[in-house]
Amino acid sequence: MKKLTIAATALATTLAIGTIAQAGDTPSPAGAKVYFIGIEDGAKVQNPVTIRFGLSGMGVAPAGTEKEKTGHHHLIINEKIEGDELNEGIPSDDQHIHYGGGQTEVTVKLPVGTHTLQLVLGDQNHIPHNPPVMSERISVTVE
Numbered sequence: 001m002k003k004l005t006i007a008a009t010a011l012a013t014t015l016a017i018g019t020i021a022q023a024g025d026t027p028s029p030a031g032a033k034v035y036f037i038g039i040e041d042g043a044k045v046q047n048p049v050t051i052r053f054g055l056s057g058m059g060v061a062p063a064g065t066e067k068e069k070t071g072h073h074h075l076i077i078n079e080k081i082e083g084d085e086l087n088e089g090i091p092s093d094d095q096h097i098h099y100g101g102g103q104t105e106v107t108v109k110l111p112v113g114t115h116t117l118q119l120v121l122g123d124q125n126h127i128p129h130n131p132p133v134m135s136e137r138i139s140v141t142v143e
Contacts, residue, residue, distance in 0.1 A: 024086055024087045024127055024128055024129065024130040024132070025127075025130060026071075026123035026124075026127065026129050026130065027129065027130055028057075028058065028069075028071075028121070028129035028130065028131055028132070028133050029057050029058060029069055030057075031056075031057050032055075032056065032057035032058045032069075032121075032129075032133045033054075033055070033056050033057060033133065033135075034053065034054065034055050034073070034119045034120070034121050034133050034134065034135050035053075035054040035055075035056075035119070035135050035136075036051065036052070036053070036054065036117070036119065036135060036138060037052035037053070037054045038050075038052055039051060039052075039117075039138070039140065040138065041136070041138040041139055042138075042139060042140075042141075043138075043140045043141070044140070044141050044143055045140050045141070045142055045143070046142070046143060047109045047110065047142060048107045048108060048109050049107065049108055049109070049110055049140070049142065050105065050106070050107045051075065051105065051106050051107075051108065051117070052104065052105045053073045053075075053099075053103075053104045053105065053106075053119055055073075055104075055121070055133075057069075058070060058071060058121065058133065060072060060073070060102045060104060061102060061124075062100055062101055062102040063098065063100030063101075063122070063124060063125075063126060064100070064124050065124055066124045071121035071122055071123050071124075071129060071133065072098070072099055072100050072101075072102055072103075072121070072122055073099040073103065073104065073119055073120075073121060073122075074090050074096060074097065074098055074099065074119065074120045074121070074122050074126070075096075075097045075099070075106065075108075075117065075118075075119060076090075076095065076096055076097075076116075076117070076118040076119070076120055077094070077095050077096075077097070077110070077115055077116070077117060078095055078115055078116055079095040079096065079116075080118070080137070081096075081118075081120055081128065081132075081134070086128045086132050087127070087128075088127065089122075089125060089126040089127050090120060090122050090126045090127070090128070092126075098122075098126060100126070110140075110142045111142065112142050112143065113141065113142060114139055114140070114141045114142075115139065115140055115141075115142065116137050116138065116139050117137070117138050117139075117140060118134060118135055118136070118137045118138070119134065119135040120132065120133070120134045120135075121133040121134070
């Protein structure tokens with residue numbers, strides 16, 4: 001019976017360790033902010049659109065780099081990341097664009113019309129920090 005208890009404890013410990021870096025467990029420092037530089041809510045823009053990413057209170061590091069107080073940018077277009085999604089890896093698609101190389105600026109072509117944009121900082125595994133470091137959602141109109 002003692003061997004079974006030890007084995008069960010070892011399994012539980014292994015499972016717990018396997019989830020340490022999951023579900024938004026990477027801490028962000030108090031006051032950390034991500035924001036847009038040079039583009040404001042309600043802006044009218046032309047293609048291609050250059051978007052600069054600002055960050056204070058933390059540093060930028062490429063995806064896969066495990067270093068305290070760092071992360072990499074994700075541009076969220078016409079979508080939201082909220083609720084349980086903040087505990088998961090950010091998807092990679094046309095609405096969730098990863099800048100895992102540590103980029104701090106991008107030029108994109110958006111369809112004519114109004115779009116919402118948001119920046120979300122992700123940890124080495126593309127999971128938002130705890131608490132999440134996210135910009136305000138802004139709207140831009142591509143003419």
